[in-house]
Amino acid sequence: MRSGRFWVPLLGALLCAGCAPVSRLPVLSEDEIEAEKRIEQLAHIRKYYDELHRVDTVAFRIRTANRADCRGWESAQIGLFAVTPQSLPRRYRSYSREALNLTWARPTVISVVEGSPAAEAGIVAGDEIIALDGELISLTGTAGWMAGWLKHHGPRPLQANVRRDGVDLTVTITPVMGCAIPINYLTADEANAYTTEDKIVIYSGIVALAKTDAQLAHVIGHELAHANLGHLEKKLVNKAVGWVSGTMIDVGILAGGLSTGGAFGKEFTKAGERAFSVGFEREADYVGAYYAVRAGYDLEGVEEFWRAMGLAHPDSIRLAATHPIAPVRFLQMQKVAAEIADKKRRNLPLVPDLKVVDAPSEPAPPSPGGS
Numbered sequence: 001m002r003s004g005r006f007w008v009p010l011l012g013a014l015l016c017a018g019c020a021p022v023s024r025l026p027v028l029s030e031d032e033i034e035a036e037k038r039i040e041q042l043a044h045i046r047k048y049y050d051e052l053h054r055v056d057t058v059a060f061r062i063r064t065a066n067r068a069d070c071r072g073w074e075s076a077q078i079g080l081f082a083v084t085p086q087s088l089p090r091r092y093r094s095y096s097r098e099a100l101n102l103t104w105a106r107p108t109v110i111s112v113v114e115g116s117p118a119a120e121a122g123i124v125a126g127d128e129i130i131a132l133d134g135e136l137i138s139l140t141g142t143a144g145w146m147a148g149w150l151k152h153h154g155p156r157p158l159q160a161n162v163r164r165d166g167v168d169l170t171v172t173i174t175p176v177m178g179c180a181i182p183i184n185y186l187t188a189d190e191a192n193a194y195t196t197e198d199k200i201v202i203y204s205g206i207v208a209l210a211k212t213d214a215q216l217a218h219v220i221g222h223e224l225a226h227a228n229l230g231h232l233e234k235k236l237v238n239k240a241v242g243w244v245s246g247t248m249i250d251v252g253i254l255a256g257g258l259s260t261g262g263a264f265g266k267e268f269t270k271a272g273e274r275a276f277s278v279g280f281e282r283e284a285d286y287v288g289a290y291y292a293v294r295a296g297y298d299l300e301g302v303e304e305f306w307r308a309m310g311l312a313h314p315d316s317i318r319l320a321a322t323h324p325i326a327p328v329r330f331l332q333m334q335k336v337a338a339e340i341a342d343k344k345r346r347n348l349p350l351v352p353d354l355k356v357v358d359a360p361s362e363p364a365p366p367s368p369g370g371s
């Protein structure tokens, strides 16, 4: 014990001596660091908006080509994205003005989808867009305001007041109808995308894995298919069925004098949520592939996306919980591409074969009477 007490402070002193760097490092001034910080921030926001333009372009094509499948949830669209510094997230505001040549006074167009109504009307990135049919465009929440205005206005032609290089112009834009579901594009490393009841969320991590626009179209088509096929609602129903089944067992056991603390309710809720999940994912891949083709993308090589996913996230090669493993998705995509190519050759309509999806991999919860 005595020797132990002796060694503790000595060891501490030795470790501290090893804590500090021993090399003489170059001196960096605060100004130099601030300047470099600015360069990286400007580069980041420009990169973000380049990527957003790519996502917006593919999404516009997917939404307009597949609007018949959107269960009436449609809106008028013109294919441009305009912002003000004050309409961007707070953390981007200080440098977005310089990075994107924005002004506080009027929204600036930073993305125009090629071939869209805005492009046909001659609008280009860098134009300031001031009013739609004489109504001033909001300087805050600009993109949402424009989407709402167009939804209300519908597909009738509209007059847009535009300022280009200080010259005021009025252009006529004829919107087209497309699926209304908004898409949020987020900077996040995770290779993820998901759909909620009111939006599609795409992470930059999954966009980086999509080497071609056709692969990105497959990703966005997959999410739109989830929304159109009502997968979210179906999952909620399965979850509720699981909860009811499990809770009835809990109540039955409690009536017998033994409390489960709701364990069956919780477990069956989880099982219900997972039921058909893999099948829904495969169905979204399948229908999403049709959406991509209808939007004009070629599926040749699109399956490579799933090999890239497997390489970037090796767990996806062998582990399946809610999603199919990457090899299944690779192989299925090859077969879907062949199926669609065959339909094209035979001049058949590009409509997914709607048949029963795979049986659930998880056993269905037992009926309440079975306990």
Ligand SMILES: [Zn+2]
Pocket: 222, 226, 281, 284
């Ligand atoms: Zn999915």
